[in-house]
Amino acid sequence: MVAEAKRMQGYGSDFIKEMFAAARNPEMISFAGGAPAPELYPLDAFRSASDKAFDLYGRTVMAYDGAYGVAQLRDFIATQWMPRAGISVSADNVLILSGSQQGIDYAARLYLDEGDTVIVEHPSYLGALNTFGALSAKYVSVAIDDHGMRMDALEDALKRHPEAKLIYTVPDFQNPTGITLATDRRRQMVQLADRYDVMIIEDSPYFEIRFDGAFPPAIKSFDDCGRVIYLGSFSKTLCPGIRLGWVIADDRLIERYRVLKEATDFQAGTVAQYQALTFLQDHPLDQHLGRSREVYRARRDAALTAIGQYFPSGVTHTRPSGGYFIWVEAPGVNATETVVYAMNDIGVAYVPGESFYATDPRVDTLRLSYSQMTEDKITEGIRRLGVLLGERCA
Ligand SMILES: Cc1ncc(COP(=O)(O)O)c(C=O)c1O
Numbered sequence: 001m002v003a004e005a006k007r008m009q010g011y012g013s014d015f016i017k018e019m020f021a022a023a024r025n026p027e028m029i030s031f032a033g034g035a036p037a038p039e040l041y042p043l044d045a046f047r048s049a050s051d052k053a054f055d056l057y058g059r060t061v062m063a064y065d066g067a068y069g070v071a072q073l074r075d076f077i078a079t080q081w082m083p084r085a086g087i088s089v090s091a092d093n094v095l096i097l098s099g100s101q102q103g104i105d106y107a108a109r110l111y112l113d114e115g116d117t118v119i120v121e122h123p124s125y126l127g128a129l130n131t132f133g134a135l136s137a138k139y140v141s142v143a144i145d146d147h148g149m150r151m152d153a154l155e156d157a158l159k160r161h162p163e164a165k166l167i168y169t170v171p172d173f174q175n176p177t178g179i180t181l182a183t184d185r186r187r188q189m190v191q192l193a194d195r196y197d198v199m200i201i202e203d204s205p206y207f208e209i210r211f212d213g214a215f216p217p218a219i220k221s222f223d224d225c226g227r228v229i230y231l232g233s234f235s236k237t238l239c240p241g242i243r244l245g246w247v248i249a250d251d252r253l254i255e256r257y258r259v260l261k262e263a264t265d266f267q268a269g270t271v272a273q274y275q276a277l278t279f280l281q282d283h284p285l286d287q288h289l290g291r292s293r294e295v296y297r298a299r300r301d302a303a304l305t306a307i308g309q310y311f312p313s314g315v316t317h318t319r320p321s322g323g324y325f326i327w328v329e330a331p332g333v334n335a336t337e338t339v340v341y342a343m344n345d346i347g348v349a350y351v352p353g354e355s356f357y358a359t360d361p362r363v364d365t366l367r368l369s370y371s372q373m374t375e376d377k378i379t380e381g382i383r384r385l386g387v388l389l390g391e392r393c394a
Helices: 006-011 015-023 042-061 072-084 098-110 128-133 149-162 182-197 251-264 270-282 285-310 336-343 375-394
Strands: 094-097 117-122 140-145 166-169 198-201 228-233 243-246 326-328 364-369
Touching: 015 140, 042 270, 072 243, 072 285, 072 336, 094 251, 098 128, 098 166, 098 198, 098 228, 098 251, 117 128, 117 149, 117 375, 149 182, 166 182, 182 198, 198 285, 228 375, 243 251, 251 285, 251 336, 285 326, 285 375, 336 364
Parallel strands: 117 140, 117 166, 166 198, 198 228
Antiparallel strands: 094 243, 228 243, 326 364
């Protein structure tokens, strides 16, 4: 057998894949998945928008378009979407990706040689860790609190690791903790990146899924010197099956992304881009997202109420204002071992927190996603989990 390239060892284990497969069992109350609720996909409206796109643009929809992406969609993102995050750019600074995951991969390829250092949150998004791991990156983890990455800890990490090239952050309703980075820290992060000469990847697929409070300005909105690579996605707002995301960056970086796009899959699918464009032109964002926000807020509330009622004292958790995730710390519990019992014995799935740490994993943590379960299932699932945690905490 031909030996695999060494980098394949960096992609992590199949544990999560196997767990997600088990969680797909319809009998399972699953807090494992990080995807939107399928019943919220705008099925009929999207089908009509798709027909309209073919009527309006004909065979153009089926042709190659080019690595930057469809011009009108880039323009839509620049003029209608990004100003909500305080980012003012033209379509020239937007490139359409095949999902925002690709944008993480490209940033890693662009900046990381083997053994180069990336600064990540502690804990961080598993998909990004897989990407960096495949390039044999070295990690420096920075502590977070209720307001996101701690800037004193970041500065300390930058001082101790002047070789660091990238800071990777999920500032809005972070996957996995649901925590949002405070506005003053966003400004500070850019200042620190500038002072210590490091790039920031701002990965924000959950930005629009906010159901409490005002939208904070993106980290990118404080960036005067081209240090921030902003990644957006249609996966959580429209549907993940469309596989569309985007990068916002300065002219030079967009050109590097263009080179990478041409070298990997040439361009994001033209059909999907015209479908998304036509749908978004006909369905104002807030109108389309209004129902999703209501549903997710009710699910978040059901989860928090049930946690308050059923989780043993000593267990702590986050209180997200949007997104899909609640992070739980259960001192004394090994959540990695417990998940097997949870799935087999009480029919409840979650993701053990251990998988989200680049360094110094904590086994007494877990991620609960409330996005895909109805309120009554959430209440029942948390009740069952509460009993199990009570037994294990003791
Ligand atoms: C933080 C984060 N970044 C990126 C992604 C990937 O999104 P996409 O479907 O746009 O590739 C996800 C998906 O769950 C995510 O949670």
